[in-house]
Amino acid sequence: MSRRNKSKKEPMLAGWRFLTLCSVILLAFVALFARAAWIQVISPDRLRLEGDLRSLRSTAVSSTSRGMIMDRNGEELAVSVPVQAVWADPKQIHAEHSLDRQQAWQALADVLGVPHDTLLSRVQDPKRRFVYLQRQVTPAVAEYIRKLRLPGVHLRPEERRFYPTGEINAHLVGMTNIDGTGIEGIERAFNEWLTAQPGERKVRKDRMGRVIEDLGVVSEAREANNVQLTIDQRIQALAYRSLKRASEFHRVTSASLVMLDVKTGEVLAMVNTPSYNPNNRGQYQSFRARNRAVTDTYEPGSTLKPLIVVSALENGVVQADSIIDTSPGWVRLGGKRVSDTRNLGKISVQTVLQRSSNMGMVRMAMQETPEQLLDTLYRFGLGIDSGMGLVGESTGMVPQRRRWSDIEKATLSFGYGVTVTPLQLAQSYAVLANGGVRYPLTIVKRSQPPVGEQVIARQHADDVLMMLETVVGPGGTARNAAIPGYRVAGKTGTSRKAVAGGYGSDYVGVFAGMAPVSDPRLAMVVVMNEPQGEQYYGGQVAAPVFAEVMSGALQLLNIRPDAATEEQFQLAGQEAALVPHT
Template sequence: MPVRAALPAWRATAVWAAVTLAFATIMVQAWRAQVEHGQFLRDQGAQRYLRHFPLPVQRGSIFDRHGKPLALSVPVKTLWVDPQIFSQQHQKWPQVAADLGISVNELQTRVHNGGSHFAFIARQIDPERAEKITALRVPGLYSLNENRRYYPAGSIAAPLIGFTNVDGNGIEGLELAYNQWLTGKAGEETGLRDNYGHPLSLRGPAHAAQPGKALTLSIDRHLQYVAYTSLASAVQRFQARSGAAVLMDAQSGEVLAMVSYPAFNPNDRSDYQAALYNNRAIADTFEPGSVMKPFTIAAALDDQSIQPDATFNVNTNCFRVARFCIQDDVRHNNLDLAQVLKYSSNIGAAKISLRTPPADLFHMLRQAGFGQSSGLGLPGESSGTLPAWQGWDIARRAAMAYGYGLSVTPLQLAAAYGAIANQGVYVAPTLIRQENPGAKGTRIMPAATAARLTQWLTGVTGPGGTGFLASIPGYSVAGKTGTSIIANGKGGFHKNQVNTTFVGFAPARNPRLVMAVVVRGPTQGWRYGGVVAAPVFRVTMAAALQSMGIQPNPALLESATAAHQASASETQRWAEGVGDAAH
């Protein structure tokens, strides 16, 4: 047998050296992986199986001035399915559809309308209802936590507050105007998902959700209710097209109520009608009629075109200006300024305006807020129209005196009369509650002029005045009626179609509150501002005065009773609106 040669000793040494070197290399690489690059590699691995799940964020609530809720976010559930898994559970679809209150065909449509691994079958339903469905333990059916907006005041404040879409973003009203303020920042939590992307376990929040900020309005929910119901009653009683009203604090500019009718239910928008969603107090413009006469007189007094004791002969059936015939409904002889307002004389107002440089009247109206935005920032707000004075011919100058040739909103009227009530100082309206209500404004007329207008406007609501139905027993009320014929867009006017208005403030001796009421297109009864709009003012203002703790004056209670007994026939005559229609 041949003898095998012995292997060289160095070969064994080389093998052991190679093994040792390999082992050392592995150890070095393991050390580098565990120590030097450990965190990096762990993060890379986590990215391949950890996912970030969004956490629902709470939208900020909206409150009235007393902390009563006007908009809240309530917890709800959303149901979704993985179509690839859920489609294999057809035998359980009838039960799911029945619990959702839909047909199996509708359920199938919702499943197929989604993506390959995700489809909504029910958005924002009550948690109890969702739990009943998830308790069926149907493979591929899951739930999400969400929030849904709820509006406790319903239609009463709907055009003002607006609403959000299903994703919680404001799309109308204050919800849109303050969307950034109310919207919080969604959070995230980290967890594991399976191959289908379904959550398996959570590892705690990566970023906590930041809720939106609360918004406290100047609105008083009780007064909002009173204004809305009284306005709705007037619109229904006179079968009008629509109405709007604004109640303000004359000194601070805070809006206490802003209502529109008809409105909508923000908690159920299944019967969506676009016309119901307008905030008519800021969006609808109209020729205001006789409620503009106080500003005509103020402009004439301020530039001394007339004196406070001036009188005007209005004893004519037709005061002709250019090709137009200006008329009063009741013929008078000589009227002083107080009587021009009390009897709403168009002829008197036109004569005053024709004595006044048009630039001065334009400047007065512009300073009073007409022809420009109020600054509230609400979507859909109109600035109205106030044509430049350089284009006014003699007919336009006369018509502007009694509220034709320009267009305004109810909010603009309330704010402008607020300047008269506030001793001639215009304060911009605000919907946000003021912690320090000592607001600064802009003087638009001397305090003496505002005082005279206040005194004269008090006569409008007294016996024989066109606005006596706005009077409140025990309180002095200053105000003005307006009835304007609606233009037809063809250079003329619609026959028997009018807008009716009343704007006033109380108590006249120390004004605190101002209100504008507009009822558009009444078709039944006496269609005059003193009949249709004035009672809405009376009901709402009486409630507001009581709410603010302003007590009635006993002396005024006695005088009101005596005046009512002494002038019943005259009162009835003016209650029917005689003397207030503008032509």
């Protein structure tokens, strides 16, 4: 036994193997420690980012609806109303066999006004997760759909723009598309201001989608802003009604009317025909949606003559009481004949405007340089942007030539060869009415009173204003523009429409005027484009519209009549003398 035990060898540990194993284990621990130190101490950002990508979420903070558009008195012209969008999840529809309920799907198709087959074709792809079935349905329709309880068919709240005044303000206010983005008028020009901006918050969510930590605001929500216009809806409605009636009577292609407050440059009314109802998108056509008062330009004809008279006064060509010889009533310039309807002989500057003498205008214009004429037109605001920011606004065209022929100067003096918008023409007459002061035009109500610029001498503006009053009086061309109880000044204009190679047989009838003359408050322009029938002169087709709208506006604004002011004061003075003093 002892011999066997002695023959057994004691187990021996291999030293190099042990050391190798220990070294490997030690290195592994060192590597793990170094890696942990690197991740947690030296460069922890990457893993934090990876973790945040799995848990951090951005959530929208709800904001108010699109802002309202109102008139100067706070009457709503555009508002947002709550509606619903009907959408479907095709994957859910197929997973829950929603299509088996054929009667319910037929009811859905009927209430949406969509053919049954068309509705089913939208949800045939089981891989899709979202498809609109119909946008902006009424609350009543939404409630009916909710009661159908069709799996995979859902509702989501949205808004629809509603325009209470319909076609009256369609060109000015404009409209939005189905997503609530402005595409016409004020809606487009002030889209960013009217649109609310939702805010954003960072939150941390668990794997079940529950918020476990609120990490704060990323961006603040911006509330929608309202826009208050300078328009007076009472005058606007009156103007549209009168213009539409006259447009239908004279069968015009289009018509425009602009009214300004001469003391502030605010637009009180701006209407056009034909119009459209922005609440009915099916009625929308591009030619109906154009705001012709600022986009369309016309040769102003004789309505430009008062501005040329101002230029002659400014440059010392004539005085207010000068006499001009228009004999023999015609002249030939550059092979073209310029004439009056008859030989008026020697007449005053006032009579030149009262009788709308082309010869009188030519005599004055020929004594001025083209630069002097154009400078005056620019000072009145022609050929430049109004600065109101309306969509599609045109600057018109004031001719710029290196050399001017006599016939070009002559035709410019009575309103040919230059184009203006109704808005620009209204501004130029507002300058005359306001003693030569031009205020910047605005369609949005200002918070501060505007600062005007004296662009022509007050004396010259007042002289021409008095001359224009005779145009509306006996012997003038605008008797139809007279308003009982008020002193009115203005000028008629009738110009042929330009065609290729010359002028055609269509006309534009214009009347521009202001009232009351004793203290002018309102300036207005009426343009009737291509009237049909025997009446096409501005005094026949545009002046009656001016009289009706201006009369109503003066009464609505409570502006005192001034036609018999001096006589009334004299009578009042006589009566006062008979009353004993106490």
